[in-house]
Amino acid sequence: MTDSRNYMNFRAHYYDKVGFRGVEEKKSLQILLNEDPVDIEKLITFCLRFPLPVMYRPHVWKLVLGIVPPHPESYEFVMQQRSQQYDDLRHTLKVTESIDEGTSMSMAFLKMFLLQEGRLPMDDSNLPQNKEQESFVTIATAVNDIFHEDVDAYWVTIRIYSYLCKVKGLVGNMIKQFQMLLQKQNSQLYEHLQSRGALDKLPYDSWFHDIFAGVLPTGALERIWDRLMGRACHVLVYVALIIVVTFRQRILSFGRADDIIQFLNKIPPDNAEVIVNEAIDLWEKNGSQTKPEVT
Structure with a gap:
């Protein structure tokens, strides 16, 4: 019985790792994502109860974090706006020499976020200055390992950080x-x-x-x-x-x-x-x- 259970756990873990742990769960997620508009509350409940297939994870995270809207026809426009804001923030920091090519992406994200919030100090050479900012950098480093697109990584980082502030x-x-x-x-x-x-x-x-x-x-x-x-x-x-x-x-x-x-x-x-x-x-x-x- 123990060997059988271990095998089942291993198989379930393998399917989870490659993104196909449960066929029924995957189909249910596809149905949710094909709705117009996407029911975000149902999507949150799905995340609560089931593992996310790897191929859907980035999109689901952006939906439940409110980075993209529940209306599929608006995805492209909203992400264009997100990209433009990202580029503007990064350009401003480069012009003011707050960041350069040697600045880590996680540190750049922190400064961009503080600039966006109107809280970037005139002398930002000593960032991070407190535990909250240290946490932001740590989380940003991990998110950058998960997301291939810098724009996605930035917005996911700040939304996760905002959620943590709530809890x-x-x-x-x-x-x-x-x-x-x-x-x-x-x-x-x-x-x-x-x-x-x-x-x-x-x-x-x-x-x-x-x-x-x-x-x-x-x-x-x-x-x-x-x-x-x-x-x-x-x-x-x-x-x-x-x-x-x-x-x-x-x-x-x-x-x-x-x-x-x-x-x-x-x-x-x-x-x-x-x-x-x-x-x-x-x-x-x-x-x-x-x-x-x-x-």
């Missing part, structure tokens, strides 16, 4: 939920972290503010962010839980909080896909696919 008040609750679940799942590990003074110092910022950007490799990150497109931010709690449980032996071998935190800040990439699979499975088993948490 910022939920982070304290996510930390409490994580600690409660950890104590229930593995009391030995919980007590070890607590006794070493590490429980309250775990990389919660990287996990819940940066939504695992820079912690998980892009391939695994996409599947977690699919659920965020369904407004299911608490899936992050289960990812954090599975990470520490997966590496419990390593964590138990560390005697200092700093060593534990350093290790957890960037997990071995070979384990990422398994961690994400188990995290989503546990999240689903706990009935977390009922409705979006933040609209």
